[in-house]
Each structure stands twice: as C-alpha cells, then as structure tokens.
Amino acid sequence: MNAPSHTVAHSCTDCPIRHRAVCANCDAAELAELEEIKYYRSFEAGQTIIWSGDKMGFVGSVVAGIATLTQTMEDGRTQMVGLLLPSDFVGRPGRDGAAYDVIATTDIVMCCFRKKPFEDLMARTPHIAHRLLQMTLDELDAAREWMLVLGRKTAREKIASLLSIIARRDASLKPSGNSATMVFDLPLTREAMADYLGLTLETVSRQISALKRDGVIQLQGKRHVTIPDMGRLMEEAGDDSDGGFLV
Amino acid sequence: MNAPSHTVAHSCTDCPIRHRAVCANCDAAELAELEEIKYYRSFEAGQTIIWSGDKMGFVGSVVAGIATLTQTMEDGRTQMVGLLLPSDFVGRPGRDGAAYDVIATTDIVMCCFRKKPFEDLMARTPHIAHRLLQMTLDELDAAREWMLVLGRKTAREKIASLLSIIARRDASLKPSGNSATMVFDLPLTREAMADYLGLTLETVSRQISALKRDGVIQLQGKRHVTIPDMGRLMEEAGDDSDGGFLV
DNA sequence: TCTCAACTTTGACCCAGATCAAGTGACAGA
DNA sequence: TCTGTCACTTGATCTGGGTCAAAGTTGAGA
Structure with missing residues (x-):
C-alpha cells in the first residue's frame, strides 16, 4: 500500500476519501488554510499509531486501511472500543492526550492536520465545529449501540x-x-x-x-x-x- | 421531591446545580437569552422521559434525581448505556430523534431549554459549541471505558x-x-x-x-x-x- | 520445491454466571 | 394486627462460552 508522497502538495479533494469533518461545506479560503496544515502519514500493519495517554499533535482521517481503538487492562485483557475505516475521523479537538491506543490493523494511510491550527480554524468556523459535534454524536451512538451488543447479545x-x-x-x-x-x-x-x-x-x-x-x-x-x-x-x-x- | 415552580423566574445560577453546558463562561446577555427559553420539568420515578426515536424538543440537564439511558431489543432484553446524575446534560443538538429511552429512576427535576433557540444561540456562540463538544467527548470516553467493563470484566x-x-x-x-x-x-x-x-x-x-x-x-x-x-x-x-x- | 510462522479450525472439558425456585424483610394500606 | 407487594437474598442446577490442546491451512521466503 503506497502513501501519497509527502512532498507533493495535495488539495483536500485529492484524498481518495474526502474528510468527512471538513470538506463538504468549506469555502476556498478555508480549504487553502487546511492545505497549509495538512500532511500524510502511513503506518504498517501492527504498528501502534498512538499510545493511550500520549500527547496527540494532530487530528485527521483514514484515507486507506484499517485501525482500531483499543483499551487495555494492566493484566493484558483488551477490548476494542472502536473501528476506524476509510473516511473515519480520529482526534479529540481540545484534548491533549489520547484515551486509548490506536493500532493499525492493516497498512494504513492517514491524512492529518496539525492540531493547534486546526483548533484555531475550528474556533473561527462554526460549521466545522458543528460538523465535529455531529460526528462525535455519531460515534457516541455507535459506542452505545455496541454496549448493547457487548452486554446482552x-x-x-x-x-x-x-x-x-x-x-x-x-x-x-x-x-x-x-x-x-x-x-x-x-x-x-x-x-x-x-x-x-x-x-x-x-x-x-x-x-x-x-x-x-x-x-x-x-x-x-x-x-x-x-x-x-x-x-x-x-x-x-x-x-x-x-x-x-x-x- | 419538589420541582421548582414553573411560574417563578429562575436565573440560571438559581439551579441547585449549574448547567455544565452553558453557565461557566456565559456573559450577562447570554444568560438573559438562556433565561428566556428555560423551563423546569419534573417526572416521577419509573416514568419514561423520552422514548427512543421520539422527537426531542429540548436539551437540558438534571437538577435533582437520577435517570438512565436504556437500549431495548425487540425480545425485551435491555442494556443501560448511560446514567444521568445531577448536573449531567441530556440532549443532541442538531439531532431530531432520541437514540434511546430516557427513564426516570427516581423522582427527577430537569432544567430544560427549548431546542431550536438553544441551537441558534449555540451557532452564534463558539464557547458554548466548544463546551458541548467537550461534554460529548467526555460521554464518549465514558461509554468506551464502559465497553471494557462490559466486554472483559x-x-x-x-x-x-x-x-x-x-x-x-x-x-x-x-x-x-x-x-x-x-x-x-x-x-x-x-x-x-x-x-x-x-x-x-x-x-x-x-x-x-x-x-x-x-x-x-x-x-x-x-x-x-x-x-x-x-x-x-x-x-x-x-x-x-x-x-x-x-x- | 520445501519450510516456517501466522492464522484458523475443531475437540474435550470446565466453570462463571444464567436460570429456576424458595425464601426473608420492610413497609404501606386495610 | 394482618396482608400484600416490592426489593432483595440464597440455594440448586444448567449451560454458553472459556480454556487447553492438537491439528489443519495458507502464504511468504529460502
């Protein structure tokens, strides 16, 4: 699986998958601003992208490949708490640390934005803030739906x-x-x-x-x-x- | 348990518990606007406050008492997916329907805001939007922590x-x-x-x-x-x- | 082509928690 | 005082899914 080259400037819409968070309603100025702070990262299958508790310097979304959000107990028991498929968003705007490990399950390419400038843009741009809230509510619904699966099925x-x-x-x-x-x-x-x-x-x-x-x-x-x-x-x-x- | 009278005007800070969503950083104008759209509701133990799928005309928070968020399967199996204690917020700004039943476990008093005007205020007021996103991220973390409990403990x-x-x-x-x-x-x-x-x-x-x-x-x-x-x-x-x- | 390692399947057995069934205790109403 | 109800406890038994063990499959690399 090939990562887009880091040296080539991509416009946001060049991503195989558009960012669900930011593309749909962004005007040209906003897209240009995003372009400035955007970069690609790729990881191999099995790599841990982010450790629980680590400081996370970016937000972003999955372009290709699959990652999991995983909780771990001290004795090694683990529970996956989320699945990241292409187009899914990762990141906790306004939060410093990650709350769980993010692990690449296949080779994966992510399209990232530097966190601080992204948050600044978000604070100035209500429609992005709104979109992020809606996405977070979606995740919350999915997590709660999954609680029913785990608890009662x-x-x-x-x-x-x-x-x-x-x-x-x-x-x-x-x-x-x-x-x-x-x-x-x-x-x-x-x-x-x-x-x-x-x-x-x-x-x-x-x-x-x-x-x-x-x-x-x-x-x-x-x-x-x-x-x-x-x-x-x-x-x-x-x-x-x-x-x-x-x- | 006595509900505050509906006819008395309360300022937001009169609530036994301040709204975690909106009070902390609101200026006087914002508080006055909130005051306009605020009302109290009380429910008896056992009452269903909101049915899953129902249209929800308000957002709000618990002043006193306890409620649960519950998922139900067709065959009657149920799973609680959230617990609402005093000061907790309920509501899905930008969403029409509830995703789960909200059930009063004890007699309960809630402080509510009419949804549409609240959303309007939120769209104009970045710090409220930001606060709501943070609260939703908290809920998401709690839900995922709970997935570990359900799945592995x-x-x-x-x-x-x-x-x-x-x-x-x-x-x-x-x-x-x-x-x-x-x-x-x-x-x-x-x-x-x-x-x-x-x-x-x-x-x-x-x-x-x-x-x-x-x-x-x-x-x-x-x-x-x-x-x-x-x-x-x-x-x-x-x-x-x-x-x-x-x- | 063979080998090795990672992944998957299947079997035998066991146990934590479900199910079914009797209780107890506290309190409200007659 | 009795009675019924609701919340809880405890016991006996059953079973779904865990654990341990062995063997089958697949594919990458030598």
Whole structure:
C-alpha cells in the first residue's frame, strides 16, 4: 500500500476519501488554510499509531486501511472500543492526550492536520465545529449501540452484528449500494473480531463456522464473505430495525 | 421531591446545580437569552422521559434525581448505556430523534431549554459549541471505558467498577471531597445495576454479598454503602489508574 | 520445491454466571 | 394486627462460552 508522497502538495479533494469533518461545506479560503496544515502519514500493519495517554499533535482521517481503538487492562485483557475505516475521523479537538491506543490493523494511510491550527480554524468556523459535534454524536451512538451488543447479545448474535456492520460500511463506500446479497473481505483477524466482541478467538471461529453451516453466510477462503440475504443476517443479529447504525 | 415552580423566574445560577453546558463562561446577555427559553420539568420515578426515536424538543440537564439511558431489543432484553446524575446534560443538538429511552429512576427535576433557540444561540456562540463538544467527548470516553467493563470484566469487577464510579461521582458533588473512605446511598435497584452491567439481578446480589463478606464494602440496610478503602475497591475493579473516569 | 510462522479450525472439558425456585424483610394500606 | 407487594437474598442446577490442546491451512521466503 503506497502513501501519497509527502512532498507533493495535495488539495483536500485529492484524498481518495474526502474528510468527512471538513470538506463538504468549506469555502476556498478555508480549504487553502487546511492545505497549509495538512500532511500524510502511513503506518504498517501492527504498528501502534498512538499510545493511550500520549500527547496527540494532530487530528485527521483514514484515507486507506484499517485501525482500531483499543483499551487495555494492566493484566493484558483488551477490548476494542472502536473501528476506524476509510473516511473515519480520529482526534479529540481540545484534548491533549489520547484515551486509548490506536493500532493499525492493516497498512494504513492517514491524512492529518496539525492540531493547534486546526483548533484555531475550528474556533473561527462554526460549521466545522458543528460538523465535529455531529460526528462525535455519531460515534457516541455507535459506542452505545455496541454496549448493547457487548452486554446482552449471545456469541452468535455478536458475530452477526459485526458482519452486518462491516457489510453495510463496506457497501456505503461502493457504488453498488444496497442489495439483499453482499460480498466483502473481512478486514479483521479472528482475534481482532474477538477483541471487538468481548469473546475468545475460538468462539468467534466456532460461530462463524456455525453461521456458514446454517447458510447465513458463505466463505471463500478464510476472509472472503458472501451474505446471500442481509435480512436474514440482521435477524440473526437480533437487530430487526434496518435503520442500521454506523461504526 | 419538589420541582421548582414553573411560574417563578429562575436565573440560571438559581439551579441547585449549574448547567455544565452553558453557565461557566456565559456573559450577562447570554444568560438573559438562556433565561428566556428555560423551563423546569419534573417526572416521577419509573416514568419514561423520552422514548427512543421520539422527537426531542429540548436539551437540558438534571437538577435533582437520577435517570438512565436504556437500549431495548425487540425480545425485551435491555442494556443501560448511560446514567444521568445531577448536573449531567441530556440532549443532541442538531439531532431530531432520541437514540434511546430516557427513564426516570427516581423522582427527577430537569432544567430544560427549548431546542431550536438553544441551537441558534449555540451557532452564534463558539464557547458554548466548544463546551458541548467537550461534554460529548467526555460521554464518549465514558461509554468506551464502559465497553471494557462490559466486554472483559468479571461480575465481581463489574460491581466494583460501578460502585467506584458512583462513589466518585457522589464525592465530586459534596464538599467533603476525596478521602480513602466513602459513604453514599446506592441510587439504583439491583435490577438497574444488572441492566447497567450486563448481568442478572441475582448475580449482582451475590457479588455485593461477596464484597461485603470480604470487607471491601459495608452495608447498612440494602442501599447505604460504606467503602472503607477506595484503593482496595479500585483494585477489585481491575482499575489501578486512579485517574478515574466520569460517567 | 520445501519450510516456517501466522492464522484458523475443531475437540474435550470446565466453570462463571444464567436460570429456576424458595425464601426473608420492610413497609404501606386495610 | 394482618396482608400484600416490592426489593432483595440464597440455594440448586444448567449451560454458553472459556480454556487447553492438537491439528489443519495458507502464504511468504529460502
């Protein structure tokens, strides 16, 4: 996976994915200002991008690749608390330290803005502040939705919930849009899925096998998934409302 | 519990608890504007304040009493996703519908602002927008911290975590401040605790009995708790960092 | 082509917490 | 005083998912 060169000036809209935070309503002057403070960073799979408690000098969004937000206990137990897919925003404007580790799960490219000037721009630009609040509320909704998954769903429902989220996120990035059947590659190892779902990797494996045996999903290889009937999958997730939630 | 009369004009600072969202840095003109759109509402224990999906015409904060944010599945399983204690803010500026039920756990008084004018004020007033973003980030941190509790902690650790949160929240509202020993009343039934922790009420009861037997807590009656050693409790919670998190 | 390491699957067994079932205790109302 | 209700406790039993162990798969590199 190739990072855009650091030496080439990109306009914001050159990013493969536009920043959900700032692009949509920015005028030319704002975009120029953003351009000044923008830079790209890339990380290899497995690298920790930010350690919990570290000072974070930037905000930004994922251009390509996948990262996770992970909490760790002293004895080593870990819980994934968020999943960063392309176009997702990272950063805590107004906060110094990170509250959790951010770990690259695949090779990843991020488009970053230096934090201080970004905050200054935000303070002067109500529509950016508003957009950030809306994004944070989205994250909060997703986190709370996930609390229901963690607290009350069975292992099978948890797996179905995760597959349905990934499928819908994946579909929203593709032109093909919403059909009943969906095809995608799992971006996570069994262990990462287990970390997300509060399970062990063995249980994840068993439940995926069970869903396959029952015809809810099909697998080509370990990672390539076909979902013949999204409605069926969402029933399995105990998640009838097809309104759906975003990660 | 008596609600302040609706007919008496209160200035914002008359609230027993000041709005964390808006008071601290507001000038006189802003306070006057807030005063215009402010009103009090009270609810009885057990009442649902807002149904998930309902249109919410206000934002506001809790003056006295306790409410919970609760997610429900079609088959009736429920998971509490947030706890509203006095001074906590409720509301989703820029959003129409509520994402979860808000239920009064005790009799409760809320200080509300009409939503539309509040949003207008917010759009004109960067420091209020900034404060709201910070509060939302706090909630997000708390939600993610709670995901670790739900996903990875044992029943005993869950109970200890909840007690330690309530103790610290309680202490932060009292002048007495931080000592090693703390005394407070549990504001939740065993069932509500179970809903918060992703457990059954029987397990909650058993684990509370166990913590009592082991001297980690003392009980006078069912609800009045003494914690002789907060450090010990936080060890039990698997939560060494005494930095602590807010609900 | 072979080898090794990372990832995944599957089996056997166990245990924390759920479920089902009786309790107790405190308090409000008759 | 009795009675019913609500909140809680405790016991007996069951089970979903964890733990431990072994073996299968895949792909990169020699």
